Amino acid sequence: MSAGGLRALQEAFARAVLDGDPDPVAAFIEPGGEEAKRRLAIYGRAVTANLVGALRGAHPVVLRLVGDAYFHEAASRYARADPPRSGDLNRFGSGFGAFLEGYEPAAAMPWLADVARLEWACHEASMAGDGEPLDFEALAHVPLEAQGELRFSFHPSVSVVKSAWPILAIWEANQPDREGTPDRDVGEDTVLVWRESGTVRAVALSAREVAFIEALASGLGLDEAAGEPDWDLPAFLEQLASHGVLGAFRREIPGGPPPISP
Template sequence: MPVERSVEAAFAAGLLDPSVSVPVQVKGQTPRRYAVYRNNVTVGLVRALEANFPAIRRLLGEAYFAGLARQFVQDYPPRSPLLFHYGANFPAHLAAQDDLAAYPYLADVARLEQLWRQAYHAADAPTLAPEELAGLDEAAMADLRLTPHPAFALLASPYAVHAIFTANRAAGAAVADPARPEWVMLTRPRFDVIVKPIPKGAHGFFSALASGVTLAEAAEQGFACDDSFDLAAAIRLMVEAGAFQSLSLRATP
């Protein structure tokens, strides 16, 4: 025989599951009264997902999103009271929906929304100043490594994830051709998150740099991704957007 459940366990069991009856410990076993808590919890968490994934909400429509979100909060209630991080596995949940198979870009749009919030709440840090790079000896260049800014993130997608994200965070127009690849960089030099589509080669270059390899190795990676990789343009882009916070000169990581 299982141990008798605590009041709290019995109360919690039905909060997200409408098929569970009112806990016996509740005086009078009043369904409408217990339902206030169920409703508070469900509506509150569905609203949290709406706030966290506004582009997905617009793409799916309010009613469809609410239904999907209700299912998600029942299956995956938050594990942290930091609700602005809630829904880390919502993109995967979207990808797993058979009904949404015709919209394969949704998961990556949701990933971009998740990355946006992570960037928004990331730690404050200075960004690499152009003078720091300008002042380097030519001989030091080969061993140059960069430390990414805490808000820096990259996303590569086979879909036009930036165009769809941008159009649906505000009331923008529909994106005509979602099935084209895009590479996206997120930075937050001070308070505003910058979401920028970048060339494929720059994505490979930044990705390598952020992993801690030298500038030379990262440049090689950029060309490996894309023959037309423009190293000077990519360096300019990263400094302008505040992708990195500091540099170091060491032969090995």
């Protein structure tokens, strides 16, 4: 092979398999012509099966909603348009929701893209780090007057997915133990996703709860994040803490950084 020929071969191979142009690489393959294209097609099918398979694994609800054939077509188009950047196919699919949003044949299912986004958040939650657990004992020792200044981090698996559609109801109805009919067909669901004891969970949040979580995540202390005292913050905080949503906390020292010890 001429020097540099391997690059030409690999680029042509990728063009054949991902871009549907088998002619350039056929010249590298014995015995050329139609037989070369037939052999290349084995790889074309394998690549599609592997990439679609990765998307199926991460999007079981979308798969159930649209069925095998529809999913295969949508997923293989996405895979060719935006192939994996990482060899770790568990990381492939972060853009599938955005792809479905612009996917003309899915226009009649405007919620589908957000369901895919919710599934991706769940998939990522399953792979997130284990994080530092909340130290309940240390928390119990924080004096009452200092509690409002506490800053919390979240478990690494936590994310929030917002939708104009009842995506949580759709997602719940299409879990393996459900028959597929959502409990409600309206909602602008904002969903908290996290992993608790190895299991990924998703629950709906109220507008107040979302605002609080976002404020806490931006680094505000409890009091500031809570806003008006017209809701049951202690109860919500207790829920977050007991289900492993919150991670480590720290006490903010009023008036700037703590003094440096001599």
